[in-house]
Amino acid sequence: MAELRIPFFRPAIDDDDIAAVAETLRSGWLTSGPNVREFERELAAACGAPFVNAVNSCTAALHLCLRAWDIGPGDEVIVPAYTFSATATVVVHTGARPVLVDVRERDANLDPAAFERAITPRTKAVIPVHFAGEPCDMDAILAIARPRGIRVLEDAAHAIGAAYRGRPIGSIGDATAFSFYATKNITTGEGGALATADQALSDRVRVLTLHGMTKDAWNRYDAGGSWRYDIVEFGFKDNLTDLAAALGRRQLAKLDRLTEARTRIAMRYVANLRDEPLLTLPAFDEANRHAWHLFMVRVDNQRSPVQRDDVIRRLAERGIGTSVHFIPLHYHTAYRKLGYQPGDFPVSERIFDGAISLPMFPAMTDADVDFVCENLRDILRTAA
Incomplete structure (x- = not known):
């Protein structure tokens, strides 16, 4: 086997990225902190969403969103059959059933007609996947979903920086999940984010992201922060680190x-x-x-x-x-x-x-x- 002259993928990491991570290491703030907050703000501006939650993977973003919507046993979520397993696995982890449907031949994106045929009284959400970075037919999907009260959670693991009919991906559905995995268009090593215009959804996802702690937990190590917190519901450990966010901020700028x-x-x-x-x-x-x-x-x-x-x-x-x-x-x-x-x-x-x-x-x-x-x-x- 020849040594690869041209690999499938090589990350676009430069000295600026390395300096950002080194600076964060020297700052002493390694877990979720100021870089995460700034990364969220910058992502919101980039994708046209008022609220962004940075988390440790796109999988976590999808899962947290479904949980925040209280989707669970007895519910169904429609998912394209042509996608990575995480898109459907998160549905299983809520206790709901992933209902697979076929995609369009031309672009491997969710077929709106197949989506509509699969709807039942138990359908609570649909997860269109913007395959390879080509936006799905969001107008058709929303026209089917909106009158029926079906929530639209876009899997944009491939689609940071994409736009549909002039609208940035991240500003269209009820929520959008992005990936910053090592092979993605911008990377934090491991990481993801959920973008939405729904402040209540974003607030609940923030609580679920870190053990179900109240918001006060996020600033308990800041000057003037309190050690006291409350667990308001049973959450997860899905937060992004400041190290990852420092890299993500420099990547996002490019x-x-x-x-x-x-x-x-x-x-x-x-x-x-x-x-x-x-x-x-x-x-x-x-x-x-x-x-x-x-x-x-x-x-x-x-x-x-x-x-x-x-x-x-x-x-x-x-x-x-x-x-x-x-x-x-x-x-x-x-x-x-x-x-x-x-x-x-x-x-x-x-x-x-x-x-x-x-x-x-x-x-x-x-x-x-x-x-x-x-x-x-x-x-x-x-x-x-």
């Missing part, structure tokens, strides 16, 4: 530049591969701003002399890292225990069968993209 770099890379891929008959390229709506977290192509396994899995293996042999996003949820053992099985979601299955996520990170050069594309085209035309 978000526009990082998104522009990703867009340049995506357009270079499109220019290189648009005429390749054995590939389907990602569709995107020019009325939106795509975050380009991923660039996923689909191999036409019916016509290609080389199948998707062999394409991945042979790219790796040539020093090119790739990934697959995602294995549909109903293929996993845990979801089969919920009654789902292969064949249930044909669009998700078709997408998965050919899916390859190509290298995507801001430091990629045009020459890097060209190298990936030249090798991909060569492999597709060469039988094993």
Whole structure:
């Protein structure tokens, strides 16, 4: 196996990021503190949401939101089958049932018609996932959800910096969860946030984030802070550290530049591969701003002399890292225990069968993209 010349991902960390973390270490304030508060304020401005809760993962943000909405046993939450498990796992952890539905062929986003068909009297929420950074059809989703009192919790793990019809992702649904995991468009190492216009939701999420403590607990180590606190409900331990927030603040300041770099890379891929008959390229709506977290192509396994899995293996042999996003949820053992099985979601299955996520990170050069594309085209035309 060749050493990877072009990995699937490389984090965009610079000296400015490192200095911010070092400065926080020297400050002596390591857990949730002033950097977390400033990060929340800056995120709110960036995504157009009045209230932001910074937490330790996007998974935590999704879970805390559902819990704050008192979703639990007997309730249903609609989730696309084509997503990472966390989107549905959080529903299970509330005691509710994740109801899987299929996605659209063009962009792997939630199919509004499938969402509408799946609604029952037990449906309390829907979690549309902005796959790869392409916004879902939020107007259609909201038109279905709003009259029925169904809450809309956007999974924007891929979509920081994206916009739908000119509106920033984070300012549209009832709440939006972001991820700042190591591979995401901006990173805190591990981290996430919940954005909302609902102050009551944000306030309750803040209490649930740290053991169910009253707000006074957040400033008990400040000058003049009190040691006294109350546990008002049974919460969790999902807070973000000041170390992580310090990194996140510097990353957020570079978000526009990082998104522009990703867009340049995506357009270079499109220019290189648009005429390749054995590939389907990602569709995107020019009325939106795509975050380009991923660039996923689909191999036409019916016509290609080389199948998707062999394409991945042979790219790796040539020093090119790739990934697959995602294995549909109903293929996993845990979801089969919920009654789902292969064949249930044909669009998700078709997408998965050919899916390859190509290298995507801001430091990629045009020459890097060209190298990936030249090798991909060569492999597709060469039988094993």
